[in-house]
Amino acid sequence: MALFHRVFRFSLPLLNRSISTSSARWDKTPEAKLGVSGDIPSDTEQATGLDKNEHDALMAGVEDPFNMSINVIDWGTRANPKKVPSMFDERLVGCVCEPDAVQVLWMKLTAGPPQRCSCGHWFVLTKGNPNKIEMA
Known part of the structure; x- marks a missing residue:
């Protein structure tokens, strides 16, 4: 019996804290569970x-x-490099160096003069939106 009183005496404050009440009114009508128009918004x-x-x-x-598809481009030269649009000062560019290659060679393209991939493609970073939609 003494053990019960000790456990009950220490657990009583915990029970009081774990029970809470809310003054919010629950509306049981079906319209209350849906959007303003009464429909579930799409x-x-x-x-x-x-x-x-x-x-x-x-x-x-x-x-x-978002231009997520692969862009097949012509060979970029030093005089006429392929333009890569970016909203930032650098961008990662993946180059599939040969038509039958199975791997992508990634390079970090930075703003400034044109840069050359190890296969010979030339790229230059230009300011612009790379996506087909306007970014806010």
């Missing part, structure tokens, strides 16, 4: 920011709004 209605821009671009028919 992805289009609740999307914001970059996600909304991407969704709008896809709905407008832009298949690749």
